[in-house]
């Protein structure tokens with residue numbers, strides 16, 4: 025019996041079924057990314073409860089009375105007022121709001137990194153294809169939650185984001201105006217808008233994320249975790265730390281670290297200063313307006329894709345549809361379909377528990393890198409007006425620059441990745 | 457070995473205790489939130505390091521091994537997939553049917569119309585009536601219908617230029633009395649409010665994606681991603697010199713939508 029087990033034995037763990045306690049989880053740093061996402065979700069829920077306590081989803085306009093001097097007397101909505109109150113007049117409100125915002129950024133980032141790890145190591149192959157689709161759905165829900173969360177303070181930036189979302193929604197053929205009516209509670213910036221957003225951000229989306237997360241983790245548990253090849257690791261075993269005590273303690277330690285770091289960020293690093301953006305004013309546009317990073321790729325596409333209005337059956341399909349709806353839908357369709365398409369193409373329908381080394385699957389790796397490169401370029405293009413200001417060049421030239429870059433860089437990145445993979449493998453073959 | 461244990465486990469443990477004490481102490485003494493938060497954050501990080509290092513230190517030399525059933529899980533995947541597929545299909549069907557049942561046409565009508573009508577008086581953002589002779593040449597003013605100040609879709613820009621500068625479409629000859637023209641303030645690309653007026657050229661620039669509209673030529677879209685002209689508001693001047701609308705805008709305002717005629 026190891027010393028760790030001896031320590032653990034002092035707890036009454038014998039009351040729990042042993043097969044749960046003995047469940048083995050492989051340890052590798054890249055497996056922590058998914059955990060990071062889960063932990064930031066827990067932080068989001070905890071801080072979110074505090075924020076929901078004081079938030080008021082009303083669009084009624086009242087003069088601001090509170091301790092932020094520059095806005096005293098300014099006409100604002102109750103929604104904006106309540107977020108200012110949380111920030112300036114509630115105990116630890118600013119810190120908790122900022123922790124919530126930071127946790128949201130980390131949440132989406134860790135989902136993306138986790139998905140990238142799963143992609144590049146082929147962990148999505150049978151029998152985990154269902155869990156891949158659940159994971160992609162979680163990513164989509166996280167993006168939606170972020171969109172509504174940014175809009176809730178009803179500041180100039182969030183309101184501008186909501187207006188862009190509205191333009192996307194009404195552009196959808198056939199159901200657009202009706203769907204926008206449901207999501208935005210009537211016309212844009214109507215009295216019911218914040219209440220709908222509140223319902224989505226505070227109740228429906230977290231509930232859906234929580235349930236799907238439970239399903240995601242149950243499947244990981246039932247299907248056992250994948251592991252990298254090497255050592256005594258085989259398809260028919262799992263090598264790592266047992267759930268209790270090793271894995272549980274490590275996970276607890278990681279949770280503590282994540283909460284600590286997010287709290288520290290929230291305490292000292294300012295984020296989302298809505299008091300500087302000012303209240304939403306339908307007659308004013310924010311220049312420059314950038315969404316949070318995880319929506320930036322859509323913003324970038326909006327800025328560099330030339331406008332095209334298409335007429336179908338005598339009806340106009342407005343240009344925002346292609347960039348704001350069709351393009352993200354296409355990205356997600358590719359992601360959802362990947363495991364099934366890859367099995368088709370390679371003819372490999374076998375279940376796999378040992379992970380791939382990315383270099384040994386150069387085509388998949390190259391395509392993945394090319395896709396990520398394209399999205400990264402679009403993300404950068406999403407703030408091209410700021411860059412133009414910084415570099416003292418006209419915005420228009422940067423628009424053209426990014427048009428070329430988004431066409432050229434992904435194929436180049438793909439080819440380079442592919443040849444790196446090949447030469448790595450060849451080098452290994454030469455040195456046995 | 458001992459020294460390592462001290463360095464990796466005992467030191468963070470002590471730091472945890474100290475930071476925790478500082479957090480609790482500052483909370484009790486009523487310190488500022490960031491101070492309490494930072495101390496708590498530090499305690500959490502140090503605590504995490506302590507546990508992680510401790511586990512690492514005490515971990516068995518050999519990792520645990522569990523055998524994996526080669527048949528995979530007992531889940532009946534096919535059924536599960538089918539179930540998930542059917543569930544998704546049902547959800548999509550509901551999502552589509554629900555807005556459809558809400559009479560898409562109602563929503564479309566609302567997008568198509570604004571609060572302007574024949575006889576609505578023109579007011580500025582403060583709700584003051586606008587007199588034709590009080591508008592200065594080259595001035596750009598945000599205006600609303602009298603009963604809907606602040607309305608998003610009814611907001612309009614009023615501009616006054618020399619009458620000879622306008623070259624409107626034939627059927628809009630009398631829409632610019634006294635050299636005053638009124639257009640929707642919403643960009644026809646994605647409904648950003650317009651505001652940057654360049655007097656020399658008589659053009660209005662959208663700050664969002666740089667669409668340019670010609671206010672002297674029926675609001676035509678000159679450059680940028682916007683394709684449709686800015687909808688124009690037909691106006692007249694009443695006997696007391698005040699501006700009055702003669703109907704709704706010439707076209708649906710703002711961003712394009714499905715069902716636009």
Ligand code: FES
Nearest residue numbers: 643645646662665
């Ligand atoms: S909203 Fe005006 S150019 Fe895009």
